[in-house]
Amino acid sequence: MVENKKYVNKYNFAFIDEATKKEIRRKLLKAVAIPGYQVPYSSPEMPISRGWGTGGLHVTLAVIGKADVFKIIDQGSDASVNACNLREFVHMMTNCKTTYDTTEATLIQTRHRIVEEELNENQIYIYQVPQPEPLRSVERYENKTRQMHGEADYAKMWVSLYESFVRHGDIMFGAGYPVKVNDRYVMAPSPIPKWDIPNINDSKALHLFGAGREKRLYAVPPYTKVEPLEFEDVKFHPEDFSSYECFKTGYNKAYLDELYFDDGSKHYVINDSNFLDKMVGHAPLNQHSNKYLDKLKHEQE
Amino acid sequence: MSRNDDNWLLRVRNLTKIYGEPNDKTLSLTGPLFNSNICPETDSIVACAEIDFDLYPGEVLGIVGESGSGKSTVVKLLYFDMEKTLGGAWLRPYTNGLSNILEESNQKKRFIRNNLMGMVYQNPRDGLNFRFSSGGNIAEKLIMAGQMHVGDIRARASDLLNKTEVPVQRMDDRPSSFSGGMQQRVQISKAIANNPPLLFLDEVTTGLDVSVQARVLDLIRELQQDLGIAMIVVSHDLSVIRMLTDRTLVMKDGRIVESGLTDQILQDPQHAYSQLLVSSLL
DSSP states (O other): OOOOOSSSSSBBBBBBBBHHHHHHHHHHHHHSSSSTTOOEEEOOOOOSSSSSSHHHHHHHHHOOOOOOEEEEEEETTTHHHHHHHHHHHHHHHHOEEESSSSSTOOOEESSSSOOSSSOTTTEEEEEOOSOOGGGTTTTOOOHHHHHHHHHTTOHHHHHHHHHHHHHHSOOOOOOOOEEETTTTTEEESOOOOGGGGGGGGTTEEEEEEEETTTEEEEETTTTTOOEEOOOOSOOOOOOTTTOOOOOOOOOOOOOOEEEEEEESSEEEEESOOOHHHHHHHTOOOOOOOOHHHHHHHHHHH | OOTTOOOOSSSEEEEEEEEEEOOOTTTGGGOOOOOSBOOOTTTOEEEEEEEEEETTTTTTTEEEOOOTSSSHHHHHHHHSSSSOEEEEEEEESGGOOOOOGGOOOHHHHHHHHHHHHHEEEHHHHHSSTTOHHHHHHHHHHHHHTTTOOHHHHHHHHHHHHHHHHGGGGGGTTTGGGGGGHHHHHHHHHHHHTOOSSEEEETTTTTTTTTTHHHHHHHHHHHHHHHOOOOOEEEOHHHHHHHHOSSSEEEEEETTTEEEEEHHHHHHHSSHHHHHHHHHTTO
């Protein structure tokens, strides 16, 4: 291989070249201007293959600046393989400070969770999205779904919720519960659990979504209304952890993971690793507040 | 009911659908006179042309003709399943009949379709979504008209299934597990879910066996009498036309060749093609 000796740095800052970054930023601006609308973008080649978090990575690398503090989680954990590798990569390409601390970070990339601590106005929250099209389960053709979005024709989505209720007695979306953004577009919130859905509503942070394989970007600007789809008499509800508790902290008002110990016994533990660490270390915590969680806390008192 | 020029429900003028690229002479070189709907100069196909009629509230209008005569095209154009080439249609309950519904935006067309019209297709697969339960199919129509209460939706759906004699216990089963006649009745329930003033029936009994045909026709007649829905019935079967309709249009090669009271047309057909149709009635 011919060694590149012409430049001091082998790569451009944040890996992607400036022209492509500009393209992604422009598409992000469009996405922010039309909350919930899926904007097609180039999805350039990355050192990992498409569908392995490239969408989130594109967004991160396009918006990151030298002063940013970067945090990345995978299913709530700072320590899982996907998070560690991408953190290392972003650090190598930008030399930005990285952190586990949710409150310290200015840029948080995530796979399938929203952190338990409340986000603030200086933070950008970036999702890796496998399937950006919420209507894909009811309509397989892209030209049709785009037309349905264009005309706000979501009847099929609603019927699938109705069908789910009729068949199973509840609306069975474990993860990626469809939401309506700003009273207009139905959006796939990426496969975050129902527990996290209310935390996007009226959030102080900017939420950006990148689907690398499907080549789509979309966004929820700060202080935007995001509502889960629900009927007048069949309501959305988050996961119920009232009969479990975290085996380390005894807390049960956070999203819990199920764990099996070597002796076969079943335990639960807080999924958000930084939240768990802070709670164990008795550090100050500022958890999200939403109507479901508030009600839960109120009932406890 | 009094019929004058002013109380029409649906007015159709010069409705035309041409496939391909027609020229100035296309319309004058096709039609029953030429025994063809293919333009000899451009090879464009005139599915239907210069269709004019008025439909009055509560009236049942039949469209009869051989296959390929353009009768289904007319109702599909009016139900927005296809885009018209020329012409217009005006519907009294929508903006008091002032705007041409065929030139509205897709969103408004969807509103008209969901609130003011119903359609029963020959093949239940065209009108029903076989991946949803029969209740879900009816719910789709109700949801599209803004009904968002599951309890109310289910009450209305079971009401409709009762009316169309589909066992309510089977509301949550998929139509694919139903017999042809039952599928057709579910389709009818869906079509009348929002009490539309206008219903299109496109060859509804074709493909059903005779006893089931009779029950479906009975049902349609009952609904018509109970609810007073205006209907356009498309059929190649003159006995269906005789049983259901007040007035009939006879179509051939995309044109209306004769129109009048159904009894009159069956007793005393004027056009040669109508005579042929009536004489070939078994």
